[in-house]
Amino acid sequence: MLSILATGIMAFIGILTETLMNVLFPILMGEFHVSTSTVQWLTTGYLLVVSLVVPLSSYLKRKLPVKRIFVIAVMLCIAGCVVAACALNFPMLMIARILQGGGTGIALPLMFNIILDQAPKSRIGQLMGVGSLVVATAPALGPTIGGLVGTYMPWRWIFMILLPFLLLALVLGTMNIRQGSPTVEAYVNPLHVLLIAVGFIAFVFALDEGGAAITKSSQGASDAGRTALSAVVLFVISMAALLSFAQLSHRSFSPLIRLGVLHSVSFRWHLLAYVLLQVTMIGFGFVIPNSAQLGYGISALVAGVLVLPGALFGAMLAPVSGMLLDRLGPVKPISGALAITLVGVLLFAVGLGASSTAWELGLFYFVFMVGFSMAFANTMTSGLSQVDAPLKADGNALFSTFQQLAGAVSTTIMSAFLASAQAGHGAQGAVAYRAATIAGAHHAYVFLSVVVGCACLCMARAFHTMNSIQELA
Structure with a gap:
């Protein structure tokens, strides 16, 4: 369990920084004199690096000892935090984000591989739920932590605060991580x-x-x-x-990822649904704090705190949903959770306007997170159960790779919605600029509603395929 805790801390901090910067974008835009479409690369570039490193996880697992992989990941993140804390300009901060992305790209699949290799079969659902809780909750907490720190101290201190936790993970990992399977000669x-x-x-x-x-x-x-x-x-x-x-x-x-895992039709539908849910999660993580500050005039602190209740309650539900999956199977827990998720995004699409309040944003996000936290974890667990044991590491690599790529894609799309709406409406803070930001956010919410609807259809297809296979068996 301590080895899972060590990799969990590492993955949590890495994923936390995905959205931690989002709430600080207005501050960084002013300090470094960059636009919305430029500053978003701090998140998009980070996620892109993660998505490029994650496919190497299956190869690294076969080639190198697990403990060495873990140490490399931690050291990359520590280096990134130090560079970010000392950043004098935007390119220097971008380099720091690239270093952090490399560390997270290694640590994220490592956590799930340790669970799959070392956890008792009767507890895999629960522990995968805890692992997915890290994946789902960390980006939700990012804006809250960013808002708190950014309000009361210089933004660079965020990265200094993360360093002790990374050092704790390093100590726990080096003391407790054990080799679950022998290394082999692998070539990439x-x-x-x-x-x-x-x-x-x-x-x-x-x-x-x-x-x-x-x-x-x-x-x-x-x-x-x-x-x-x-x-x-x-x-x-x-x-x-x-x-x-x-x-x-x-x-x-010796492929980078053995794509034979995609021969399973139900696995493909699970993977697609997982990607679409990630698009929604990261999309909200970008749009809510930026539209709250640039559109509704809400402070960075309040914009960050808006997502806190939903994130915390979702964190409590993720392990519970894993236990429900172990007891009831995947269909009922995932279907019910997706229904709640869809209600949540539709509330944003139809219930928000220029006169909406911070309370409405927080309430609607709470509803969304209740469903999302229960659906996201179980979608991955159910999908990996559809593949043979030798291919689970490759399946895990695909889930983690496309999860991060989906985050980069989502941030880029959300930025396009806001930037295109803001264009030609004056400077930041102007009445026309604020109204345009709210309009751009509304278009983004409608888009995210369609995305969640597609995720629901994907899972319906996955369950239909699974039932057909069981009937043939």
Whole structure:
């Protein structure tokens, strides 16, 4: 259990920083003189690095001792925190986020691999629920912690405060992490790494360019068409790289990720639903604190505290939902949780307006988190139960990879909604700028409602496939 605690602390801190910066974006925009579309790269770039490192987890698990992997992850995060605390300009802070992303990308799948390898089978659902609680709750708490620290002390102190917890995780990990299975001679083709890096980076930049094209078009800029063409070219490059990666992995003796795990139809639907839920979670983590400050004029502290009740209650529900999964199976717990999640996002889409209050934002987010916390954890656990034991590490790598990529994509899309609405409406703080921010947030909430609806359909399809397989058996 102490080994799980050590990796849990490490993963929690890493994921916490995904959204911790979001509530500080207005402050950072003023200090470093950057726009919304630029400052969002502190989160998007971080998540992109995580999504690039996570696919290596299956290879690292086979190649290196678990304890050494853990130490590398902790040291990267410590280095990132130190650089961030000393950041003198925006590029320096960006470098710090890249270092932190590398550490989190290693630590996140490591936590789940330790649970799957060492936990008793009767408690896997519960412990996976605890692990998913870390994944789901940390980004929800990020804006709260960022708002608290940012209000009462310089923002750089956030990273200094995290250092003792990272050192605690380092001590616990080096003392308690044990090797669950022997290492083997594993090889990774550098071309595979290059292709997946090109695919992910080009995809996120395509979305960023697409958002910039929409913003320029709304302003009547003459180069809007050129920017849109750039987005299309980047998207084509992304798809070509990812398809090439899939083809090479299929023929490789030692692939980066064994994509045979995707042969399971029900696993694919679980993975897609999980990704869509992550898009929603990170989307709220970006839109709520920024629209609260830039649209409703709420302070950074209040904007952060808005999400606290829902995050804490969701944290309590995640292990409970795991126990329900162990006892009742996946269909009823996940279906009920998704229904509540859908109600939560619809409240944002139809219940918020220019005259809405902070209480309404907090209440609607609370409803969303009740459903999300119970659905998110169990979706991953149920999906991994659909694959054979030798492929579980690869399945875990896919869940973790696309979870982080979904976060980068979501942040880019949410930024595009706000930036395109804000364009041409004056400076930050102007009445027109605030009204435009609220309108952009509304469009984002409608988009997120559609995303959750699609997640519900994915899980319905997954359950139908699982039932069909059981009937044939």
